[in-house]
Structure formats: C-alpha cells, structure tokens
Amino acid sequence: MVVIWILNVELIGPTAYQTFVKYLQQNNRIKYDNDDVSVMINMRSERTGLKTIIDDDLLYPALLAVARERYCEENLLFLHEGIRLHETLMACQDEVNGLKQACDPISCSIDVGQSxxxxxxxxxxxxxxxxxxxxxxxxxxxxxxxxxxxxxxxxxxVDTASVASLVSEVISPSLVAELHRFLDNYLMSDAPMPVNLASAQISALQQARSLGSFRRSGADAILNALLLSLADVQILFEASRVLTIFERSDARAKVLGEREAVVRLGIETEKRENVDSIPD
Known part of the structure; x- marks a missing residue:
C-alpha cells in the first residue's frame, strides 16, 4: 500500500502542484519576475521559431492564414502587435532611465571639517x-x-514632479494612442477580437485605457501585465497546433523554396563571375 501511495503522489503530485501555481499566478498572488518571463518567452520562441515567423514579412501572412482556418487568428494578431508594442515601451523605459540618471543632482557627502x-x-x-x-x-x-x-x-x-513630467514627455502621445488601439482591439469589453486572458491581467490593462498619459510607475505596471499576457497567449497559440500545420503547409514550403533558390542562384552567379575574372 505504501508503494502504491508513493506512486500515486509522484504521478498526480506535480500536476496538482502546477495547477495550484497557475491558479495563484492568474490571481496575482505570486509576484512575477519580468526577466524570468522574458527568458521563458525567448526560449519558447527559439524552440518553436514563432518570433522569427512573426518578424518575417512572407511567412507571417501564411501563418496567419492557417490560424484563421483554426479560428485562433486573434491570438496570433495579439502576439504580432503585442510583442512590437512591448519592445517599443521597453525602449521608452530605457530612455527614461537614461534621462533620469543624467538629471540626477550632483552627489554630495559633507563631513564635519570638510569644505x-x-x-x-x-x-x-x-x-x-x-x-x-x-x-x-x-x-x-x-x-x-x-x-x-x-x-x-x-x-x-530633480524632484519627483520634475521626473514625472520628464517621463510623460518621453512616452509620446502617439505611443499612448497606439497602446489604446491595441487595448480596444483585444482587451476592452467591446473588442472585435478579444483574447482569452486571466481577469487580473485584463483589469490591469483595461485601467490603462482611461489614462491619457503614463508616468513611469504606471508604465511599469502596464509592461508587467502586457508581458504576462503575451506569455499566456503564446502558450495558448502553441496548444492550438497551428505551428504544426504551418510547418507542413505548401505556403511555407513555397516561401522557403524560393529563398533557397535565390541563395543558390546567388552562389552560382558569384562562381561564374569568379571564373570569368580568371585571366587566360
């Protein structure tokens, strides 16, 4: 009986534990580390090649067509726009951090007896x-x-107010408008292409819709919620088997075949030019 009980714990235990952790994460009872989530997204993207396909002007439309046939195109569109939006917001945050460091007052440490x-x-x-x-x-x-x-x-x-005004200048109104369009398309109650996310993440992103400008603290919260949403949607998209179907599709084979032919043609042309350049 003891052996059977141990085997049951080993079989069921990890699944139950992972389910419990997932529940805590979805209800924001576990604090995420953005670096860890970013590493996870990058590792999954390298394994599946999803990020490379999303950035490809020819492969992405073919993948989108397969996703549309599987009725999950909203997940791919969310990833396509969300990844680029996250990268843009991160670039703005890096610029803000650089400006904040540049605007720090002169460091002073006055001891008794020193001028x-x-x-x-x-x-x-x-x-x-x-x-x-x-x-x-x-x-x-x-x-x-x-x-x-x-x-x-x-x-x-530089006090807190001046730093906040500096941050609001860095995050341009055009970027705020881009974020609003993204939220309207995928996360608002009347969104034309809603995605399936945890309610805590949806609430955090929906709150950003009512803001006309973003300070650094608000932008950090938006970046955190957006990054977690991208990770969850990526897992859902991979579970839909769209990538498996895409790998076997004729559209993918055609694009890769044309590129391989171009590479071969370039190599053959270079060889021919080298041969012609050899003096008799």
Missing part, C-alpha cells in the same frame, strides 16, 4: 579634448567655491 568644494564631485567625467565636459566641471567647482554649508540646500535638484 563644500572638497566634497563636490563632477557628475560627468572630463577629458582633455572634451570642452563641454570641462565647462561643466568648471561650473561645478565654481559652485562649490561660492557656496557654504548653509547654502547647499539652495542647489537645484
């Missing part, structure tokens, strides 16, 4: 041939010489 000039350090490294950096350093030294300890509070710094 302000000795504790002020340049925010940018100087080079002998870099005139702009030299001018910045000279201005910082001049500020350190003219200010005393009581006046250091008057040094201008």
């Amino acid at each position: 302000p000039a000795s504790t002020l350090e340049p925010a940018l490294p100087t080079a002998p041939n870099d005139r702009s950096s030299g001018e910045i350093y000279k201005k910082q030294v001049d500020v350190g010489k003219t200010l005393n300890t009581d006046d250091l509070a008057a040094v201008p710094s």
Whole structure:
C-alpha cells in the first residue's frame, strides 16, 4: 500500500502542484519576475521559431492564414502587435532611465571639517579634448567655491514632479494612442477580437485605457501585465497546433523554396563571375 501511495503522489503530485501555481499566478498572488518571463518567452520562441515567423514579412501572412482556418487568428494578431508594442515601451523605459540618471543632482557627502568644494564631485567625467565636459566641471567647482554649508540646500535638484513630467514627455502621445488601439482591439469589453486572458491581467490593462498619459510607475505596471499576457497567449497559440500545420503547409514550403533558390542562384552567379575574372 505504501508503494502504491508513493506512486500515486509522484504521478498526480506535480500536476496538482502546477495547477495550484497557475491558479495563484492568474490571481496575482505570486509576484512575477519580468526577466524570468522574458527568458521563458525567448526560449519558447527559439524552440518553436514563432518570433522569427512573426518578424518575417512572407511567412507571417501564411501563418496567419492557417490560424484563421483554426479560428485562433486573434491570438496570433495579439502576439504580432503585442510583442512590437512591448519592445517599443521597453525602449521608452530605457530612455527614461537614461534621462533620469543624467538629471540626477550632483552627489554630495559633507563631513564635519570638510569644505563644500572638497566634497563636490563632477557628475560627468572630463577629458582633455572634451570642452563641454570641462565647462561643466568648471561650473561645478565654481559652485562649490561660492557656496557654504548653509547654502547647499539652495542647489537645484530633480524632484519627483520634475521626473514625472520628464517621463510623460518621453512616452509620446502617439505611443499612448497606439497602446489604446491595441487595448480596444483585444482587451476592452467591446473588442472585435478579444483574447482569452486571466481577469487580473485584463483589469490591469483595461485601467490603462482611461489614462491619457503614463508616468513611469504606471508604465511599469502596464509592461508587467502586457508581458504576462503575451506569455499566456503564446502558450495558448502553441496548444492550438497551428505551428504544426504551418510547418507542413505548401505556403511555407513555397516561401522557403524560393529563398533557397535565390541563395543558390546567388552562389552560382558569384562562381561564374569568379571564373570569368580568371585571366587566360
């Protein structure tokens, strides 16, 4: 009996555990790591080749036709537009982080008995041939010489409000409009092509629809929900067997055959040119 009980636990246990973890994830009771989810998406894409097909101008329409026949084209369209939107938002966030670091105030650490000039350090490294950096350093030294300890509070710094306004300038209105169109197509209550997602993810993305501009904190939440949604939809799409049918389709074979012929033609042409260039 003990052996049978152990075998049952080994057979049923992992499935029950994975089901429980999936339930917690869908109800936002487990915190996701965006890096881990990104790695998972990339690994699955490399294994199935989905990302390569989505980025291909000739293979993607053929895959979309197969998905339409299997009545799951909305999942592929969601992945096609969502991946590009996520990459664009990530690029904006990287730009925001760079601007935030560039706008950090001069680092100061004042100890008793030290003069302000000795504790002020340049925010940018100087080079002998870099005139702009030299001018910045000279201005910082001049500020350190003219200010005393009581006046250091008057040094201008970047507060939370200014950083928020800087972020809202980086995320352009056109990108916000693109995000709104994406949400209208796939996630709103009257969406023409709704996708099957967890209610927590849908709610998080639907809240972004009412915002006219995005600050960094809001953009982080949108990126997190969008990334999780892409991972879930990718799993659903792979389970639909569309990729298996696509791999056996005539459209895929035709595209790959034409490309192989072009490569061979290019090689043969190069060989012929090399032969013709040989002197008699």
